[in-house]
Amino acid sequence: MPPDSLPPPAPEDSTEAEARTRREPPSVRAPKPSWLKVKAPGGDKYRHIKQTLRSLDLYTVCEEARCPNVGECWSAGTATVMLLGHTCTRGCRFCAVTTGNPRGYVDPREPEHVARAIAQLSLKYVVLTMVDRDDLLDGGAAHMGQAVRALHRRQPGLLVETLVGDFGGRLHDVETMVSSGPEVFAHNIEVTRELTPKIRDRRCSYDLSLGVLEHAKQLAPHRFVKSSIMVGLGEDEKSVIETMADLRRVGVDIVTLGQYLRPTEKHAPVQRFVEPAEFAAYERAGYDLGFSFVASGPLVRSSYHAAEGFVQARLNGADSAGANADAHWAVADAALPPNAHAESSTPVRSNGVGLISPASLVRPRGQG
Secondary structure: OOHHHOOOOOOOOHHHHHHHHHHOOOOOOOOOOHHHOOOOOOOHHHHHHHHHHHHOOOEEHHHHOOOOOHHHHHHOOEEEEEEOOOEEOOOOOOOOOEEOOOOOOOOOOHHHHHHHHHHOOOOOEEEEEEOOOOOEOOOOHHHHHHHHHHHHHHOOOOEEEEEOOOHHHOHHHHHHHHHOOOOEEEOOOEOOOOOHHHHOOOOOOHHHHHHHHHHHHHHOOOOEEEEEEEEOOOOOHHHHHHHHHHHHHOOOOEEEEEEOOOOOOOOOOOOOOOOHHHHHHHHHHHHHHOOOEEEEOOOOOOOOHHHHHHHHHHHHHHOOOOOOHHHHHHHHHHOOOOOOOOOOOOOOOOOOOOOOOHHHOEOOOOOO
């Protein structure tokens, strides 16, 4: 039979088509479902923040990680500023931030610079996040802590959340971070236990992350501890609930759940788009487990401003928005053991003059 007279292929059975769709994960360029579509960012507040960030040479994870909520969060007066550069020493398969070796580079002026810059933005709530810095002796904990203190000195009513790495599991570095007095200490578990070795960098550990979160809560029980889970990477509903239960068991107060979106073809593929009804079920399960606040939805991200109103209401109801920085630090420090900072590379308290010496933080080549 001539090629042009071949019979048309038999129509594909609907059951077979559904199975094939399940086998083939959505491409990074595949059309997204309607619930994942957002308007282009805009508005006066958004433009003001964007222009100010550019003029002050600040990096935000909102842009570096290509967050779909950048317009909504900035318009609501929330921003996530990334410290310690924009090169991460780890290479997780979900993250769009550049991976490399910063070779110990630290800008000692950054904490005060960030505080001055944030003061110009008229924000209500700021998230300070960081790249992983395994090249630094303390993972960047002292540097981040100085930024928190500088922000509270310049703008006492500002609520500060720190979204940090695991510091290689060094609990004294977690103590350095907690003692700086952020209103919210956040560290992301990211994915379920089963997916951790496949999706996160090999230096990351599910149990290590749980240990960091638990230690932070034990050090300052009065402060909020927060974590985040991505879905759509091949996990099942049972494993997500188990991850939430593990987080609650170690004292996490706030949990966020959102849809993983593949940044580029080089990153882990999306296995499925989780429907809004499933996110609603995770929210109910979170409250049943005892979380104080759960943000669960397709576009929710770890630094999403959904939790901002909750934190503001809880903290401002108990404390004056204008409480001075010294009292703020005293509350955080009181929860720590007397020798909590004995191994820290820099003094815990700082007046902003004696900033970090970069040489004192560099991890020598070959040192674990």
